[in-house]
Amino acid sequence: RLEEFLKKEVDLQLSTQPEFEERVIDFSEVEQLMNSINAVPAPCAPVINPQAPNAATGTSLRVCWGLFSDDTVERYTLCYKPVSHERHSDEHTERMLKVKETYCTITDLLPNTQYEFWVSAINASGSSPPSEKAVYVTAPSPPTIKTDKIRSCENAALVCWESRDLNPVDSYTVEL
Numbered sequence: 001r002l003e004e005f006l007k008k009e010v011d012l013q014l015s016t017q018p019e020f021e022e023r024v025i026d027f028s029e030v031e032q033l034m035n036s037i038n039a040v041p042a043p044c045a046p047v048i049n050p051q052a053p054n055a056a057t058g059t060s061l062r063v064c065w066g067l068f069s070d071d072t073v074e075r076y077t078l079c080y081k082p083v084s085h086e087r088h089s090d091e092h093t094e095r096m097l098k099v100k101e102t103y104c105t106i107t108d109l110l111p112n113t114q115y116e117f118w119v120s121a122i123n124a125s126g127s128s129p130p131s132e133k134a135v136y137v138t139a140p141s142p143p144t145i146k147t148d149k150i151r152s153c154e155n156a157a158l159v160c161w162e163s164r165d166l167n168p169v170d171s172y173t174v175e176l
Contacts, residue, residue: 043071043121046102048134056139058111063136064103065119071128073121078104083114083135112140112167140169 048065055062063078081094097104109115114137121128143161151158163169 040072040123040125042126043067043073043123043128044069045129046076046119046121046131048117048119048131050134051136056137058139058141059109060105060107061109061115061136061138062103062105063117063119063134065131066102067121071121072123074123075100076102077120077122077127078106078117079119079130080106080115080117082110083116109138111138111164112169113138114167140167143169143172 044067046065046067048063052062052064055064063080065076067073076099078097078099079094097106106115114135116133116135118130118133120130141164143163146160146162149158149160159174161172
């Protein structure tokens with residue numbers, strides 16, 4: 001019976017009331033609502049640049065970062081803390097700054113100290129994951145010359161100094 005039924009040509013016609021045939025549905029309000037929705041995705045994680053030459057003084061660091069996508073970003077949150085080898089230390093608390101640009105100069109830092117930095121991008125949809133952490137180092141403090149120990153003769157001079165830094169300094173340059 002199924003074969004016979006499938007061989008027959010069936011003509012289906014739906015009858016509708018005249019009031020439904022000419023009705024025009026107005027979607028202008030729905031279209032206006034859909035156009036007003038701005039679906040901006042949360043940004044991707046920024047990437048912190050390595051420390052640039054001459055980007056540090058004894059008490060400041062200039063940190064730069066960028067995005068590898070064309071995400072919409074309203075601001076960045078830059079976080080940092082001194083690198084500590086101790087497990088628990090209250091003086092090494094994390095600090096956070098809100099920044100509009102892709103760079104920031106951080107001041108009031110300790111000389112010859114390593115700092116960890118990471119950054120997140122923020123827009124109306126939310127926050128990106130944090131970037132990888134980057135370590136920057138402030139410049140050492142200038143040494144203190146011990147004037148009471150300076151000695152000189154016709155062909156030589158002895159100049160003594162001491163470092164004011166807690167961390168060891170790699171080298172010194174003496175200019176005459």
